[in-house]
Amino acid sequence: MRHLRSHSLWLILAAIVATSLLPLPAFWIAQLNYIGLFALTTLGLVLLTGVAGLTSFGQAAFVGIGAYTAAWCALNLAWPPLVTLLLGVLITTASAWVIGRITLRLSGHYLPLATIAWGLSLYYLMGNIDALGKYDGLIGLKSLTLLGQEIGQGRGFFAVCWILLWLATAALTLLLDSRPGRAIRALKDGRQMAEAMGVDTFRYKVTVFLISAILASVSGWLLAYYQRAVNPSAFGLKWGIEFLFMAVVGGVNQLWGAWLGAGVVRLLDEQLQTWLPSLLGASGSFEIIIFGVLLVLILKYRPEGLWSWVRQFLGNQQLERTWDLAPPLPQRVKPERGDTVLEIRSVRKSFGGLVAVNDISFQVKAGQIMGLIGPNGAGKSTTFNLITGTLPLTSGEVIFNHHPVHGLHARDIAKLGLMRTFQHVKMISDMSVLENVALGAHTRGSCDVWSSVLRRNRSEESAIMAEAERQIKRVGLGDWVHEQAANLPMGKQRLMEIARALCADPSVLLLDEPAAGLRHAEKRELSQVLRQLQSEGLSILLVEHDMDLVMDVCDRIVVMEFGTYLTEGTPSEVQQDPKVRAAYLGTEH
Numbered sequence: 001m002r003h004l005r006s007h008s009l010w011l012i013l014a015a016i017v018a019t020s021l022l023p024l025p026a027f028w029i030a031q032l033n034y035i036g037l038f039a040l041t042t043l044g045l046v047l048l049t050g051v052a053g054l055t056s057f058g059q060a061a062f063v064g065i066g067a068y069t070a071a072w073c074a075l076n077l078a079w080p081p082l083v084t085l086l087l088g089v090l091i092t093t094a095s096a097w098v099i100g101r102i103t104l105r106l107s108g109h110y111l112p113l114a115t116i117a118w119g120l121s122l123y124y125l126m127g128n129i130d131a132l133g134k135y136d137g138l139i140g141l142k143s144l145t146l147l148g149q150e151i152g153q154g155r156g157f158f159a160v161c162w163i164l165l166w167l168a169t170a171a172l173t174l175l176l177d178s179r180p181g182r183a184i185r186a187l188k189d190g191r192q193m194a195e196a197m198g199v200d201t202f203r204y205k206v207t208v209f210l211i212s213a214i215l216a217s218v219s220g221w222l223l224a225y226y227q228r229a230v231n232p233s234a235f236g237l238k239w240g241i242e243f244l245f246m247a248v249v250g251g252v253n254q255l256w257g258a259w260l261g262a263g264v265v266r267l268l269d270e271q272l273q274t275w276l277p278s279l280l281g282a283s284g285s286f287e288i289i290i291f292g293v294l295l296v297l298i299l300k301y302r303p304e305g306l307w308s309w310v311r312q313f314l315g316n317q318q319l320e321r322t323w324d325l326a327p328p329l330p331q332r333v334k335p336e337r338g339d340t341v342l343e344i345r346s347v348r349k350s351f352g353g354l355v356a357v358n359d360i361s362f363q364v365k366a367g368q369i370m371g372l373i374g375p376n377g378a379g380k381s382t383t384f385n386l387i388t389g390t391l392p393l394t395s396g397e398v399i400f401n402h403h404p405v406h407g408l409h410a411r412d413i414a415k416l417g418l419m420r421t422f423q424h425v426k427m428i429s430d431m432s433v434l435e436n437v438a439l440g441a442h443t444r445g446s447c448d449v450w451s452s453v454l455r456r457n458r459s460e461e462s463a464i465m466a467e468a469e470r471q472i473k474r475v476g477l478g479d480w481v482h483e484q485a486a487n488l489p490m491g492k493q494r495l496m497e498i499a500r501a502l503c504a505d506p507s508v509l510l511l512d513e514p515a516a517g518l519r520h521a522e523k524r525e526l527s528q529v530l531r532q533l534q535s536e537g538l539s540i541l542l543v544e545h546d547m548d549l550v551m552d553v554c555d556r557i558v559v560m561e562f563g564t565y566l567t568e569g570t571p572s573e574v575q576q577d578p579k580v581r582a583a584y585l586g587t588e589h
Ligand code: ADP
Pocket: 351, 354, 356, 374, 375, 376, 377, 378, 379, 380, 381, 382, 383
């Protein structure tokens, strides 16, 4: 997320203050004021849609809630702006919470459709309430006054609006580089993985929804005092789409893209509205057509938006190294060596008529490396999904550290210290290796959104980063710490997943084909890492196709075929078993 260094942030603030002191023509101040207002809403949309992957067409409705609350309370109760701001934010939070709880569980295209639905409902609600002046709205507000200071519509307003925008952008930048921020960035493409790391993804979805609604509401509050009037046409679906357009033009997952998008769209809108009618010799909203064409072009040729050009110019910036003296994170009490840590009892999974896992039972002892092998489609990955709670089991029991865990959420099982990797690597491609691995330490920290925004998370954050770096070096990825995860070769991505799981300080580690795609030397390194983990008391359940590796590192091996338990024993016992040979070679025994 870091594309600007912290001193650039201060420079931008200085530029805002300087601009507010310059004698700019009123026309340009007005343009900048609108850009600031729109950028504030768009910023929330970038967080919601671009970063967290939750597309919303209904953001304008929250602008409306903020604007109407301010206008009604100022006109009817003569309440001062700071009070109407607070009330607007409260009402927005309450409505967004209710709407979010109901709609955020929807998946795929249902969520955007739902946002259209409630966006329209709020619009018609605003347009049909007598007290809100129906479709005429409310007029006659006094302009903004803060702390006894008349702000007006000019440069004073510019300063207030843009400093608020700057604060919001700085706060979100801090947020996205923190423990809750990494969880939020996992919402778009890595929900299953994040849950397996102990993240309550639904809670973060609601959080992001609330933050973006509040930013929209604050923008609406400003808008009401700026225009000194409100009416529902500014808060309907058209504006909901326009905000989304600004986000896409700027760069839908870039916070600064919101500034750029709002600026470009507003200025273009203004210019086109002046030039197009005289150019075409007819009046009409021709700019809409140009916007449509522009949107298609951007989506086709620059889907990351205009900010990506600025980013190329700035380069990707590493996190500052601040964790050299970090205190260690708390560690789990590990089971006694030889104790049964994981017991699978008659576990079964049917997918319709297919029984993928057919009453499998086995045990893993603390400090043991247990192999789980079998031909493709034998049900190994499914068994992993059942143990870790990624899939609900049809019947059977999973006992972890003497506690039954079947029926628990994946994230709750993860919190107990059962960690896994995935056969198909799951990662956040645009995060660095360091940040991906740090996600594994989610359950070992506790800093929330507020402490991250207020920078009270510094010591926990450096402890997490230090731990992540330690685990990355442990699996031999020391040279790749700051690389973007997507740039790693496949084999190294698997090692990164192991480091991420280790970052949680697990007592049992489930590895699904960790050696696939590794070179010979890397495989040797991997078996060394596995042995070292074992010597430290960790228990490992290993699914792997590389038989040399399996026979080399495993203490015991369970063999599955077509979902059923075939046999179990030491590597040499299993190797000599005719049933196993038959299963692998496909011959009759
Ligand atoms: P392995 O990891 O041993 O290669 P899997 O556990 O991935 O095998 O798959 C076992 C069987 O279950 C396969 O026949 C596979 O097609 C089926 N299967 C796995 N996941 C699902 C699913 N979500 N829905 C339906 N069938 C599935």
